[in-house]
Amino acid sequence: MTISLADLTTQETPTWCPGCGDHTILASLKNALAELVIDPKDVVIVSGIGCGSKIPHYVKTYGFEGLHGRGLPVAMGIKLANPTLTVIAISGDGDTYGIGGNHFMHTMRRNLDIVHIVQDNQVYGLTKGQYSPTSKKGFKSPSSPHGALETPVNPLALALTMGASYVARGYALNVSQLKELFVDALNHKGYAFVDVLQPCVNYNRANTPQWYQENTQVLQGNDPANWDEAMKLARRTDKLPLGLFFKEDRPTYDGEVSVYEKGVPATRDISNIDLSMMLKHYV
Amino acid sequence: MIPRANAVATIPTTSPAHGSITGGKRINNLSWKIAGAAGDGILNAGRMFAKLCMRDGLYVFASAEYPSLIRGGHNHLDIRVSDKPLASHTKWVDLLVALNQEAVDKHASKIIPGGGIIYDGDTLKVSVESLKRSDIALFPLPLLKTASACGGPIMRNVVAMGATIGLLGVALSSFIAILTETFEKKGDAVVQKNIKAAQAGYDLVKGKPFPVSLKKQPGPQRLFMSGNEAMTAGAIKAGLTFFAAYPMTPASSILHTVAANEKDYNIVVKHTEDEITAINAAIGASYAGARSMTATSGGGFALMVEGLGLAAQTETPLVVANVMRPGPGSGMATHSGQGDLQYVLHASTDEFPRVVVAPGDAAENYTLGFEAFNLADQYQLPVILLSDKYLAESYCSVDPLPHQLSVHRGKMVTTAQQNYKRYALTKDAVSPRARPGIPGCMFVASSYEHDEEGNECEEPAVRVAMHQKRFRKIEQLAKTLPQPKLIGPADAPITFVSWGSPKGPILEAMKLLKSDGVATNFLQLMYLSPFPTETVSRILKKAKQLVLVESNMTSQLGSLIREQCLITIKEKILRYDGRPFDPEDIVAAIKEMIV
Structure with a gap:
């Protein structure tokens, strides 16, 4: 079996601005899926709401475009109901680190075997330019005309603290590295988190391609098994490192759910359930 | 509009439901109450007693009232036992087990003339003078001392149970069998201590007469189940494969019951970080092909509302149980009410169709718990099972559950x-x-x-x-x-109209009224959305005197009927103090209405 990029392409035209990082994230994801030859019928891309969350419409796999902030719970339901599926959750920085923060935290600690890509452009795009949980302090926007007062969320440090078993950062315009990170994340058994820095050409005038050029740097020579080193790298505020920070093999939540021994819950025969085992407790 | 919430029955000298027991002897018709503090083991002791009565072929109905705390407060469990089917609790008590002074003060006035009270004579001061009653028998027993002598004061409840079954003429051996099953997991030493305590309690009342006794009778093997357990059984029978929930009283026992069965029935059970996760995960699982469900109470349902719209918009089948408690806000966690009807009918942004169905008893919880999944799958929409604490947490003897039910996945x-x-x-x-x-x-x-x-x-x-x-x-x-039908004689001068858990008290009130020569019938509405407008209009137009019975203040079913059928029900019996209707209070309200 081979999967071409054409096999993964739908009739829908992306609604993103020219120069938006979402275009390259989409291309890198399709390239990764084609390289790994995962049958598209067994892939589900789950998103929330935001510019980037329209991505399920542009990849010819199964897709679920849920509510703002709630992509991860849907992804969990799908994965737990049918663990044979490849489940990829994609969400923006506001969606993930703001409204969906609780789900983000708990998905990491349960080490669900899914890939989670966060389109992190440090601004709200679809609602027209408000500051986001990752906007830097002082960021001026329609909802913070005098500058944002909060310290931004540090997604990588948070992920490391909450027990994510795969923690990486990519940059939307470094497409070759991004595809490699996606391939690696898809191969990882457990919760694989890839925070993808990206420009928003319309609303983020602070974090421009030039800013990223000057303030990021591809990771080299680090040891992804070393959590302390990963944490140190995650806390860097100058020359933001790009690449794999941390990776460990540990049991996944779905791997420890014992009921799969009797088959996939979503597809098993339920036509004639015998209640006698249950009801014997009530006589 | 005459709200009749305040009509309260007065204690009868002879109760038609029970018959007088002064100087008489009554067999297989008992109302028993055990009351004390949280942590006294009231619920466990009482449920053991109810189960043994059920095994003896008798019908039982057990309902508990308890506050939202773990130690202290005031708890009581009411158990009725009869050789005839029972639909609810009753207001009056034949035999009270009072484990503290509060239990005496709160409940002694509900004891029927000729009845009795078991209490600890060493620690509680109870007398004809203090009770201002000379028509009940006092059984001052050394409960605490006896329990301590048998191995620990914690077994006071078991001593009291031994005394109860002794007074009622029940064989100690049936109680020992249940005690053994219950404490088996804790080891033989615990079992033996409890048996000793039961025996000691039994011996304390040896030779003491009591006018009510219980006798075995033949019958089918019934199930001692709560409403929540019956609903869960229905869901499992329907092929439930994914269940996600966040604990919230009084819905939590659905989560516990599914979890206890996850391995036997291959069900993924997830206690999620919040209700938002629960409903979204349930939707994800359903999208993946699972039969999926979540359960909560009003506050959790509020967090689920956006998810409900997601299920509707994506046309993903979903079953949601809302087990109501009084609100708003945190309200009264461990009490009952029916204030969420209009809320679940309308909860959403914009408008979308949904099924809302309200079972009225444990058997209906099972069949509708099953059917909800068929409707969700066949019509690809959310189905809301609307229950309440009284229905969810009351235990009763359920006739063998129908098992020839067909799964339809649409x-x-x-x-x-x-x-x-x-x-x-x-x-x-x-x-x-x-x-x-x-x-x-x-x-x-x-x-x-x-x-x-x-x-x-x-x-x-x-x-x-x-x-x-x-x-x-x-x-x-x-x-x-299925269309709603009248229960009772079609030409009765009074027609009760209600939904959900008041069904039980209404059926009991109908029996009481019948024996007083007042014929009534009852229109129970189960499917509230889509509303069976034509059938309801037809039945209501033919009825002579309509009486609405609901556990809320604004008569939400009444509003729905007015909206759908353009019929206004003027006579209303409403209760919204967090407690279920007492059948006797319904009777009193009707009598007040017809004089």
Whole structure:
């Protein structure tokens, strides 16, 4: 079996601005899926709401475009109901680190075997330019005309603290590295988190391609098994490192759910359930 | 409008439900109450007693009242036992076990003349003078001292149970059997201590007369189940494969019951970080092909509302149980009410069709708990099971559950399709439903408005077609639902109209009224959305005197009937103090109405 990029392409035209990082994230994801030859019928891309969350419409796999902030719970339901599926959750920085923060935290600690890509452009795009949980302090926007007062969320440090078993950062315009990170994340058994820095050409005038050029740097020579080193790298505020920070093999939540021994819950025969085992407790 | 919430029955000198027991002897008809503090082991002791009565072929009904705390406060458990079917608790007590002074003070006035009270004579001061009653028998027993001598003061409840069954003439051996089963897991030493305590309690009342006794009778093997357990059994029978919930009283025992059965029935059970996760995960699982459910109470349901709309917009089958308690806010966690009817009927942004169904007893919890999954799958929409604490947490002897129930999954696509359209506009408005893993059917389930293929679309014509499609499904469904029927004589001068858990107290009140020469009938509404407008209108128009019975202040079913049928029910019996209706209070309200 081979999967071409054409096999993964739908009739829908992306609604993103020219120069938006979402275009390259989409291309890198399709390239990764084609390289790994995962049958598209067994892939589900789950998103929330935001510019980037329209991505399920542009990849010819199964897709679920849920509510703002709630992509991860849907992804969990799908994965737990049918663990044979490849489940990829994609969400923006506001969606993930703001409204969906609780789900983000708990998905990491349960080490669900899914890939989670966060389109992190440090601004709200679809609602027209408000500051986001990752906007830097002082960021001026329609909802913070005098500058944002909060310290931004540090997604990588948070992920490391909450027990994510795969923690990486990519940059939307470094497409070759991004595809490699996606391939690696898809191969990882457990919760694989890839925070993808990206420009928003319309609303983020602070974090421009030039800013990223000057303030990021591809990771080299680090040891992804070393959590302390990963944490140190995650806390860097100058020359933001790009690449794999941390990776460990540990049991996944779905791997420890014992009921799969009797088959996939979503597809098993339920036509004639015998209640006698249950009801014997009530006589 | 005459709200009759305040009509309260006075203690009868002879109760038609029980008959007088002064100087007499009554067999197989008992109202028993045990009361004390949380942590006294009241619920466990009482349930053991009820179960042993059920095994002896008798009908039982057990309901508990307790505050939202773990130690202290005031708890009581009411158990009725009879050789005839029972639908609810009763207000009056034949035999009270009082484990503290508060139990005496609160409940002694409810003891029927000729009845009795078991209490600890060493620690409680109870007398004819203090009770201002000379018509009840006092059984001052050294409960604490006896329990301590048998191995620990904690077994006070077991000593009291031993005394109870002694007074009622029940064989100690049946109690020992239940004690053994209950404490087996804790080891033989614990079992033996408890048996010793039961025996000691039994011996304390040896030779003491009591006018009520219980005798074995033949009968089918019934089940001692709570409403929540019966609903869970229905869901499991329906092939529940995914259950996600966040604990919230009084819905939590659904989560516990599913979890206890997860391995035997291959069900993924997830206690999630919040109710938002629970409903979204349940929707994800259903999208993947599982039969999926979540359960909560009003506050948790509030967090689920956006998810409810997601299920509706993506046409993903979903079963949600809302087990009501009084609100608003945290309200009264461990009490009962029916204040969420209009809320669950309308909860959402914009408008979409849903099924709302309210079972009235444990058996209906089972059958509707099963049927909810068929309706969700066949019509691809959310189905809300609306229950309440009184129904959810009351235990009763349930007749053998029907097991010949058919699973209908609707238009599930199981093989590759040509030109597949997930939201195809079909004649019956239900579209073929594929799940991930089926080749050639890849589609996006989107929370945005979409076209037939599932692509986001904001074109007016498409929006109208899709909005109408969602509503057309429920028009089809309305034609297939069972229609409500009158219970009782068709020509009765009084017709009760109600829904949900008041069913039990109403049925008991009807029996009491009948023996007083007042004929009544009862229209129980189960399916509240879609509303059976024609049938209800027809029945209500024929009725002579309508009386609405609901556990809320604004008569929400009354509003719904007025909206749907243009009929106003003026006479109302409403209760909203967090407690279930007492059958006797319904009787008193009717009598007040007809004088």
